[in-house]
Amino acid sequence: MSAPKKLFIKTYGCQMNVYDSERMAEALGGKGYVETKTPEDADMILLNTCHIREKAAEKVYSELGRMKPLKAENPNLKIGIAGCVAQAEGEEIMRRAPMVDLVVGPQSYHRLPAMDDAVQTGAKALDTDFPDDDKFDTLKARSKAKRGPTAFLTVQEGCDKFCAFCVVPYTRGAEVSRASDRIIREAQELVASGVREITLLGQNVNAYHGHAGGLAGLIWDLDKVDGLERIRFTTSHPNDMDDALIDAHGTCEKLMPYLHLPVQSGSDRILKAMNRKHTAESYLRLIERIRAARPDLLLSGDFIVGFPGETDEDFEDTMQLVRDVHYGQAYSFKYSTRPGTPAAEKPQLPEDVMNERLQRLQGLLREQQQATQASMIGREVNVLFEKSGREAGQMIGKSEYLHAVFAEAPLDVIGTVRKVKIVDDAANSLKGELL
Ligand code: 5AD
Numbered sequence: 001m002s003a004p005k006k007l008f009i010k011t012y013g014c015q016m017n018v019y020d021s022e023r024m025a026e027a028l029g030g031k032g033y034v035e036t037k038t039p040e041d042a043d044m045i046l047l048n049t050c051h052i053r054e055k056a057a058e059k060v061y062s063e064l065g066r067m068k069p070l071k072a073e074n075p076n077l078k079i080g081i082a083g084c085v086a087q088a089e090g091e092e093i094m095r096r097a098p099m100v101d102l103v104v105g106p107q108s109y110h111r112l113p114a115m116d117d118a119v120q121t122g123a124k125a126l127d128t129d130f131p132d133d134d135k136f137d138t139l140k141a142r143s144k145a146k147r148g149p150t151a152f153l154t155v156q157e158g159c160d161k162f163c164a165f166c167v168v169p170y171t172r173g174a175e176v177s178r179a180s181d182r183i184i185r186e187a188q189e190l191v192a193s194g195v196r197e198i199t200l201l202g203q204n205v206n207a208y209h210g211h212a213g214g215l216a217g218l219i220w221d222l223d224k225v226d227g228l229e230r231i232r233f234t235t236s237h238p239n240d241m242d243d244a245l246i247d248a249h250g251t252c253e254k255l256m257p258y259l260h261l262p263v264q265s266g267s268d269r270i271l272k273a274m275n276r277k278h279t280a281e282s283y284l285r286l287i288e289r290i291r292a293a294r295p296d297l298l299l300s301g302d303f304i305v306g307f308p309g310e311t312d313e314d315f316e317d318t319m320q321l322v323r324d325v326h327y328g329q330a331y332s333f334k335y336s337t338r339p340g341t342p343a344a345e346k347p348q349l350p351e352d353v354m355n356e357r358l359q360r361l362q363g364l365l366r367e368q369q370q371a372t373q374a375s376m377i378g379r380e381v382n383v384l385f386e387k388s389g390r391e392a393g394q395m396i397g398k399s400e401y402l403h404a405v406f407a408e409a410p411l412d413v414i415g416t417v418r419k420v421k422i423v424d425d426a427a428n429s430l431k432g433e434l435l
């Protein structure tokens with residue numbers, strides 16, 4: 001028997017890419033590929049790329065540059081580009097980087113096995129279709145191999161919202177929801193492999209409509225899956241937070257008290273220019289309702305500073321909204337022009353203005369994050385332990401609020417949820433004692 005072929009995947013960007021990389025590895029696993037952690041001994045290298053902000057494509061080309069010697073050493077090495085840069089710039093990549101053998105978009109990767117056949121004959125393969133066949137129908141059941149206690153599960157892809165800054169509706173296409181029975185089956189497969197916590201993924205996950213009861217309906221069905229202990233979901237749009245979903249945050253025990261709910265800006269003028277279709281006020285009212293359902297919920301968000309036309313006053317509105325909401329953690333970005341999006345046509349703000357605003361916003365968000373972490377000291381939380389820590393005898397996991405927690409504990413806590421008392425606050429994690 002010949003040695004198995006080795007596959008190296010490098011994943012950029014969001015959690016959905018992490019999920020896609022797993023599925024691509026499983027699809028190629030059916031053709032005898034096993035994963036390797038070192039590109040040097042790979043027979044195929046896949047870069048699963050992200051296009052959300054600037055310099056995405058440039059990053060891919062420089063990574064390819066670094067991989068040139070590998071191709072020189074092993075002429076049989078195949079190199080593929082997957083993900084959103086592949087979708088957006090597939091043909092351009094083939095032209096600019098002749099070392100690339102294969103380009104596959106996020107909606108076509110179920111065709112990877114056939115594409116592999118083609119590249120093994122020395123041909124090039126490019127597929128950036130939005131095919132009629134559903135990739136999830138073609139992909140096999142999840143691998144039965146034992147895995148860690150947390151997993152992602154894509155339930156919805158694409159977006160119909162068309163925020164003026166965003167490439168997602170172009171790279172991932174129109175909103176598509178997977179049927180809930182398939183999702184439940186995949187969840188059961190994951191649980192059988194050792195998974196205890198599932199994070200449901202979608203670019204606009206709360207617009208999920210593969211279940212008559214929407215995302216809340218799916219969550220309640222997952223609630224019945226034996227052995228599954230925790231459910232999370234990301235990323236949501238404020239306008240799709242329906243009553244049933246808000247209610248589930250108060251009544252579904254498996255649904256964790258953490259919500260990532262991007263607002264992007266606190267200025268109504270900018271929100272309108274962004275085509276967000278909500279106001280700062282409607283967002284604040286929504287947060288009130290969610291907190292009424294689940295008072296201890298930890299809120300996370302996304303912000304963009306320096307959107308075209310943003311004045312000092314607009315930016316102060318964002319700062320004020322952050323003060324009003326008080327986030328447990330959040331992501332913030334400088335606006336970055338994405339070719340093909342409506343905002344790309346507008347005059348851009350000077351870089352120094354954007355830098356200054358980003359620093360101030362990040363300062364405030366950091367304060368709130370630290371205050372939230374510090375407020376955990378003395379509290380009892382539930383930790384799903386995931387792995388051993390750096391120091392002997394130390395185990396690491398996540399609390400229900402998604403804080404990383406480390407504690408002295410025996411190895412067999414891994415994969416279980418344990419009560420832990422938080423005793424100290426480290427930089428990016430909390431120290432706890434097993435109860
Ligand atoms: N520039 C800066 N940030 C962006 N995001 C999306 N598009 C852009 C852009 N063109 C941010 C948004 C989104 C997150 C995933 O990335 O905040 O919620």
Ligand code: SF4
Binds near residue numbers: 161169
């Ligand atoms: Fe992009 Fe999210 Fe807006 Fe959709 S809702 S266009 S994914 S920022």
